[in-house]
Amino acid sequence: xxxxxxxxxxxxxxxxxxxxxxxxxxxxxxxxxxxxxxxxxxxxxxxxxxxxxxxxxxxxxxxxxxxxxxxxxxxxxxxxxxxxxxxxxxxxxxxxxxxxxxxxxxxxxxxxxxxxxxxxxxxxxxxxxxxxxxxxxxxxxxxxxxxxxxxxxxxxxxxxxxxxxxxxxxxxxxxxxxxxxxxxxxxxxxxxxxxxxxxxxxxxxxxxxxxxxxxxxxxxxxxxxxxxxxxxxxxxxxxxxxxxxxxxxxxxxxxxxxxxxxxxxxxxxxxxxxxxxxxxxxxxxxxxxxxxxxxxxxxxxxxxxxxxxxxxxxxxxxxxxxxxxxxxxxxxxxxxxxxxxxxxxxxxxxxxxxxxxxxxxxxxxxxxxxxxxxxxxxxxxxxxxxxxxxxxxxxxxxxxxxxxxxxxxxxxxxxxxxxxxxxxxxxxxxxxxxxxxxxxxxxxxxxxxxxxxxxxxxxxxxxxxxxxxxxxxxxxxxxxxxxxxxx
Ligand SMILES: *[C@@H]1O[C@H](CO)[C@@H](O)[C@H](O)[C@H]1NC(C)=O
Ligand SMILES: *[C@@H]1O[C@H](CO)[C@@H](O)[C@H](O)[C@H]1NC(C)=O
Ligand SMILES: *[C@@H]1O[C@H](CO)[C@@H](O)[C@H](O)[C@H]1NC(C)=O
Ligand SMILES: *[C@@H]1O[C@H](CO)[C@@H](O)[C@H](O)[C@H]1NC(C)=O
Numbered sequence: 040x041x042x043x044x045x046x047x048x049x050x051x052x053x054x055x056x057x058x059x060x061x062x063x064x065x066x067x068x069x070x071x072x073x074x075x076x077x078x079x080x081x082x083x084x085x086x087x088x089x090x091x092x093x094x095x096x097x098x099x100x101x102x103x104x105x106x107x108x109x110x111x112x113x114x115x116x117x118x119x120x121x122x123x124x125x126x127x128x129x130x131x132x133x134x135x136x137x138x139x140x141x142x143x144x145x146x147x148x149x150x151x152x153x154x155x156x157x158x159x160x161x162x163x164x165x166x167x168x169x170x171x172x173x174x175x176x177x178x179x180x181x182x183x184x185x186x187x188x189x190x191x192x193x194x195x196x197x198x199x200x201x202x203x204x205x206x207x208x209x210x211x212x213x214x215x216x217x218x219x220x221x222x223x224x225x226x227x228x229x230x231x232x233x234x235x236x237x238x239x240x241x242x243x244x245x246x247x248x249x250x251x252x253x254x255x256x257x258x259x260x261x262x263x264x265x266x267x268x269x270x271x272x273x274x275x276x277x278x279x280x281x282x283x284x285x286x287x288x289x290x291x292x293x294x295x296x297x298x299x300x301x302x303x304x305x306x307x308x309x310x311x312x313x314x315x316x317x318x319x320x321x322x323x324x325x326x327x328x329x330x331x332x333x334x335x336x337x338x339x340x341x342x343x344x345x346x347x348x349x350x351x352x353x354x355x356x357x358x359x360x361x362x363x364x365x366x367x368x369x370x371x372x373x374x375x376x377x378x379x380x381x382x383x384x385x386x387x388x389x390x391x392x393x394x395x396x397x398x399x400x401x402x403x404x405x406x407x408x409x410x411x412x413x414x415x416x417x418x419x420x421x422x423x424x425x426x427x428x429x430x431x432x433x434x435x436x437x438x439x440x441x442x443x444x445x446x447x448x449x450x451x452x453x454x455x456x457x458x459x460x461x462x463x464x465x466x467x468x469x470x471x472x473x474x475x476x477x478x479x480x481x482x483x484x485x486x487x488x489x490x491x492x493x494x495x496x497x498x499x500x501x502x503x504x505x506x507x508x509x510x511x512x513x514x515x516x517x518x519x520x521x522x523x524x525x526x
Contacts, residue, residue, distance in 0.1 A: 098207040098216065105219035109226055155188075155241030155257045169263065170307075173198040174220050174322075179260060188240055189319075191224070191256040193217045218244075218254040220322060225256055227321040230295050235287035237261060237310065237319040261310025261317055270375060273452045275417075275462055275489055276314065277376040282410045283316035284309075284368050289407045292361040296326040300360035304367035314490055329356040339363055339399075341370065346399050362399050365406060369396040380452065384422030388413050418491050420464035423471075430470045434481075434514040441483060441511045444503030448478040454495060460485075462493040466514060469496040473516070486510030 162183040169177040169189065176194040181187050193214055194200060203213035228239035238259040269277055291299040301308070303323035310319045331337050337348040337356035346366070351357045373396060381389045392409050395401035401409070416422045447458035454460040459476070463469040466484060473479040478500045487495040505513060 094207050094209070098209060098212045102212070102216055102219070105216060105223075109219070109223050154239075155182075155243075157243035157255075159183075159241065159257065160190075160243055160255065171197065174200075174217055187260045189237075189258045189260045191221060191258065193221065193253065214253060221254045221256050224321050225254075227296075227324055228256075228258075231291070231299070231321065231324070233287060233290045234315065235283050235290070235317055236321075237312075237317045258319070259312060259317075261312040261319060264306050264309045264311060264316070266306050266375065270379075271452060273454060273462065274380045274382065275491060275493070277379075278381075278413070278417075279314065279490055280311075280316050281368075281372055281376055282414060284372055285403070285407050285410045287316070287318060288361070288364045288368060289403045291324075291364065292403045294326070297328070298358070298360040299324050299326045300363045301367070304364065304371060306371060325360070329359050330354050331356050339366065341366060358402060361403050365396050365401075365403060366399055369393070373397075382417070382422065384416070385413055388416075414491070417464075417493070420468070423464055423468055426467055426471050428467065430474065431467050431514075433474070433517055434466075434470055435517055436466070437505060437513045437515070439507060439509055439511075440505045440513045441485075441508030442481070442499070442502035442504065442513055443506050446500040446502070448476070448498075448500055450476065450498065454489075455497070459498040461496055461498065462489045462491075463496045464493055466512070469494075469498075470514065472496075473498055473514075479516075481513060481515040483514070484512045 159182055160180075163180045166179040166181060166187075169179050171177070171194050174194060174197055176192045176197070178190045178192070179187070180190055195214075197217075199217050199220075200213055203216055204210055207213060225239065225242055228236065232238075240257045240259060242257055243255040244253065264280075269280060291301070301318070301323060302325055303320075308318060308320040310317055329337065331350035331354060334347055334350050337350050337359060339346040339348065339359065339362060344366070346362065348359055348362060349357050373393060377389050378386075378393060388409065392406065395409075396406060445458070449457070450459035450461065454462070459479075461469075461472060463472065463484075469482050469484065473482050476498060479498045480500055481502065482496050482498045485495045485497060489495065
C-alpha cells in the first residue's frame with residue numbers, strides 16, 4: 040500500500056515535532072524550576088526557615104538531575120553530541136510557553152498522537168495488581184469500553200516514595216520526583232518502538248484529585264512471563280521466546296538512542312502478548328557508552344564469567360552494551376529454554392548458538408542470523424529431508440474426517456493436557472512420530488496451526504467412530520488398524 044509509507048512518515052514527523060517541543064520545554068523548566076516548587080512547599084513545612092530552605096534546595100536539585108537524565112533521551116539527531124546540544128541550548132533564549140507545557144504534563148495529547156489520556160481512564164475497572172516494586176505499581180484494568188490495558192503508577196507505599204518523604208518532608212515534591220522514572224519510561228517507550236517492546240497506549244498526567252505530579256502510564260496488557268510454565272512448553276514455544284528476545288536485542292543494538300543495554304535483565308522485565316515476547320520495563324535501559332584507556336577498562340563481569348572487550352581508538356568499549364545483553368540472554372533464557380528437547384535436526388545448530396553466545400564469540404547480527412536460519416528450516420521442513428517418503432504409505436488417509444470415542448495416551452511436551460497433541464510439518468513427519476510411539480495407531484491432522492505455521496496433529500491408540508470434519512484428516516496405520524465404523 041503506497042499510502043501506508045506516507046502516513047508512517049507523517050506520524051514520524053509528528054512524533055519529531057512533539058519531541059522537539061518536549062526538549063525545549065524540559066530545558067526551560069529545568070532553568071525555571073526553583074520558582075515553581077516554592078508554592079507548594081511553604082504549606083507543608085513549618086519551622087526552621089533555614090532547614091526548610093536547604094531541604095527544598097536539595098529536592099530541587101534532585102528534580103533537576105532527573106530532568107537532565109531525560110533530556111538526552113530526547114535528542115533528535117543521533118549525530119548530535121552532548122556538547123553541541125548544550126551549546127545550542129545556551130544560545131536559545133525562548134520564553135517558556137506554559138500553556139504548551141501544561142498541555143503535555145497535565146493534559147491531553149490525544150489530538151496529536153491518537154493516544155489514550157486521562158479521559159480514557161474514566162470509569163475503568165481494576166482487575167488485579169500485577170506487581171508492586173520500589174517505585175511502581177502495575178495494575179491490570181478494563182477501560183470503560185471493555186478494552187484491557189495495564190497501568191503503571193507511582194507506588195505510594197513503595198520504598199522510593201517513603202525514603203524521599205523521610206528525607207525531604209514534601210509528599211507532593213516527592214511524588215513528582217518518583218514520577219520522573221515513569222516519565223523517563225514514557226519517553227523511552229516512544230523512542231524505542233518495536234514489536235518486542237510493550238506498546239505505549241498513552242498516559243495521564245496532572246492534578247486530578249488534587250495530587251499534583253502524578254503520572255499514569257497506559258500500556259498494552261500482557262501476561263507476566265512464567266519461566267516454570269515455559270520450561271514445560273513445547274520447544275517451538277520456547278524457541279519463539281528466544282527468537283523474539285534476539286530480535287529485540289538486535290533492534291536495541293542500533294536503536295534511535297544508540298546501542299542500548301538492559302542493565303536489569305530478568306525474565307520479570309518481560310511479558311507475552313498472544314505468545315509474543317515484549318519488554319515491559321525500560322527503567323534500566325541505558326544507552327551510555329563506557330569510555331576507556333586500555334582493554335582492561337572494558338571488562339564485563341558476571342557471577343561465573345568475566346569478559347574483556349576491546350577499547351577502540353576513540354576511547355570507548357566496543358560493543359559493550361550489545362555483548363552484555365547477549366550474555367544475559369544466554370544465562371537467563373537460552374540455557375533454560377533452547378537445548379532441552381530441540382528437534383534432532385537442530386541440535387548442532389542450537390549447540391552452536393549456545394556456545395557462541397555463552398562465549399560471546401558472536402555479535403547480535405550473527406546471533407540473529409543463526410536464529411532466523413533455524414526458523415526458516417523449521418517452517419520449510421527442510422530439516423526433515425532424511426525422513427523416508429515411503430513412511431506415509433503405512434497409513435490409510437481419510438480426508439474431511441475426524442474421530443470420536445478416542446483412546447488417548449499422553450506424550451511430552453503435548454499442547455494438550457489430556458492427549459498427545461504435537462506440531463508437525465507434514466503427514467510424513469506425523470507418521471514418523473506415530474511410528475516412534477508404541478501406543479500410536481492413528482493420528483489426525485487437525486487443521487489448526489502453531490505460530491510457525493506448522494500443523495497440530497493429535498496422536499492416539501484407537502477411536503470408535505469417524506465423524507465428518509471438513510478441516511481435518513485421519514491417518515490410520517494399515518497393519519494394526521482398529522475396527523472402525525462411519526457414523
Ligand atoms: C505560600 O507562600 C505564598 C507566597 O509567599 C503565599 O501567597 C501563600 O499564601 C502561602 N501558602 C500557604 C498555604 O501559606
Ligand atoms: C571476575 O573479576 C572479578 C574482579 O576482578 C574477580 O573478583 C572474580 O573472581 C572474577 N570472576 C571470575 C569467574 O573469573
Ligand atoms: C564452547 O565450546 C568449547 C569447545 O568445545 C568448550 O570448551 C566451552 O566450554 C563451550 N562453552 C560454552 C559456554 O558452552
Ligand atoms: C548489523 O546489521 C545491521 C543491519 O541490520 C547493520 O547496519 C550493521 O552494520 C551490522 N553490524 C555489524 C557489526 O555487522
